Amino acid sequence: METAALISKLNKAVPGAVLQKARFGRGGKHAIWIEARSIAAVAEALSSDPELRLDWLENLSVAQLDEALLLTYFVRSRQTEVVAVLRATLALKSEDELVDAPSVRTVWPMAVPFEREASELFGIRFGKGKRETGILPKGWRGFPLRKSYVFPQEFFQIAHSRPSPVGTSDGGSRDA
Amino acid sequence: MKSGAFYVSTVGKLLKWARANSLWYTTTGSSCCADEVLNAAGSRYDLERFGCIPQVDPRQADLLIVTGVVSYKVAPHLKAVYDAMPSPKHVLALGACANCGGMFAPEYSYSVVPGVDRIIPVDVYVPGCPPRPESIMNGLIALQEKINGNSRPHFKAQ
Numbered sequence: 001m002e003t004a005a006l007i008s009k010l011n012k013a014v015p016g017a018v019l020q021k022a023r024f025g026r027g028g029k030h031a032i033w034i035e036a037r038s039i040a041a042v043a044e045a046l047s048s049d050p051e052l053r054l055d056w057l058e059n060l061s062v063a064q065l066d067e068a069l070l071l072t073y074f075v076r077s078r079q080t081e082v083v084a085v086l087r088a089t090l091a092l093k094s095e096d097e098l099v100d101a102p103s104v105r106t107v108w109p110m111a112v113p114f115e116r117e118a119s120e121l122f123g124i125r126f127g128k129g130k131r132e133t134g135i136l137p138k139g140w141r142g143f144p145l146r147k148s149y150v151f152p153q154e155f156f157q158i159a160h161s162r163p164s165p166v167g168t169s170d171g172g173s174r175d176a
Numbered sequence: 177m178k179s180g181a182f183y184v185s186t187v188g189k190l191l192k193w194a195r196a197n198s199l200w201y202t203t204t205g206s207s208c209c210a211d212e213v214l215n216a217a218g219s220r221y222d223l224e225r226f227g228c229i230p231q232v233d234p235r236q237a238d239l240l241i242v243t244g245v246v247s248y249k250v251a252p253h254l255k256a257v258y259d260a261m262p263s264p265k266h267v268l269a270l271g272a273c274a275n276c277g278g279m280f281a282p283e284y285s286y287s288v289v290p291g292v293d294r295i296i297p298v299d300v301y302v303p304g305c306p307p308r309p310e311s312i313m314n315g316l317i318a319l320q321e322k323i324n325g326n327s328r329p330h331f332k333a334q
Contacts, residue, residue, distance in 0.1 A: 136287075137249040144286040151286050155248045158294045160282050 003030040006084060009052065013045035014038055024085050031072070031085040039071075039088055040102035046075060046084065047107045053077045054084060057104070060114035062122050064147050067092050069099060069122055075108075090124065095148040103127030121145040195238065195264065196323040197227040199316065202237040202261075204254060207244025209271035209306040216309035226316055234260040239319070240267045240296075242274040246289045258296045266323070268315055269298045272305045279305070 003021055010018050010032070017038035024031035034042050046054040058074040073086040090099045103126040105111045115126040120135050123143035137156070142149050154160055203213055217223045217230060231237040234257045246254055258267070269292050272278030277290035292298060299322060302315035318328055 135249075149286070151282065156251065158248065158251065158289055160286075160290065162276070162282055162290060 003032065003084075006052070006082075007032060009049060010034075010042060010045060013049070014041045017042050022087075029085060031087045033087045036071070036088040036090050036101060038102075039073075039086075040104055040107070042086065043073075043075075043104040043107040051080065052082050053079050054082060055079070055108070057108035057110050057114070060111060060118065062118045062124070062145075064092075064122070064145070065089070069124065071101065071118075073104070092146075095146070096123075096142060098123050098125045098131075100125050103129070192324050196320040198229075199227055199239045199266070199319065200229045200231045200237050201239035201241050201268075202231045202234050202257070203241040203243050204246075204257070205243055206246065206250070207271070207273060207306075209243035209274070209304075212306045212309055212312060213241060213243055213270070216312045221309040221313060223313070223316070226313070226320070228316060234258075235262060237261055238265060240265065241270055242267065242292045242298075243270045245273040245278070245280060246292050246295065247287045248289060249287070251289055251295050254292070255295050266299045266319055267292070267296055268319060269293065269301045270312065270315070271307055272303065275301045275303060 007018050007021060017034050019033040019035060021030050021032055023029075046052055054075045054077045056076045056078050058076050059072075060074075061072045063070045063072075068089040068091050071088045071090065073088075075084045075086065076082070088101075090101055092099060099122075101124050103111070103115060105115060105127070115124075116132050117135060118124050119126055119131050120133060121143060122145050125131055136144070139156075141152075151160060203210060205213070215221065217228075228239070234240070238261070240258055240261060242254070258265070269275050273280060273288070274292045277285065277288050280288035282288075282290045289295060300315045300319045302311050304311050307315075321328060
């Protein structure tokens, strides 16, 4: 299905959700930029439409632009072979503050591991549920994939620094 | 000669010889160096001729081979495995990641421990990314020499 037809369907189902169409990658594909607060409604519309039946979230990737987080949803239908790329941005409030985004796990259950990973590494709170942890160790502070993240000098009493070269004042200690 | 002196000198040597030639090892297959350990244990290189037999239970192992990346999340579990081993126990750090963090240097990675010796004491470091089976055998022979009291020359702090 052409991207224009997809957009017209979305405009009917969720008015005001689509912001623009933009070229995606070097091929002829296009990404549909949507309002971040409409992600869940758009997902529901794409999944329930009988012609689209976009029922499979292939991937959810997150990248940080200057002062915003860019969410990219790669969606596919297992029945109709339609594919779509959805994009939305979340404005960052501050370096260490969580950003809220709607969750799509009720529509696409396979979003759970993606959202959990993005939540831990980028500091995004998907939906209103409690944030789940599983990747980072307990007691970890900060969101390590944000550009503003500064590596602490030590984690759990383990010095996070490069070993000194052999022969220097510290470097031979491992051989002692 | 007193009986105690005979025991310390002769039986001690015998114990060292026995320990050096029966290094039962367990590994932490955390990256591609684990494949090289499998190659070294295979029929071509045959680690068993050095008395090295793989073990899955750390309580039956004398040697812990750390093969690759150790993250901060895994660090306490690796320490628990080491603590579960009976003494005398030895550690072989295999590959650049286990030695110093390797390509996951602390400047670039927030999650990788820059060297397994920050968590547990290491007896022998085997360089390489990944080290070839010959290097692994060389490291094991160096460890056997160390157990026998014949440590190879190494760098000391100035």
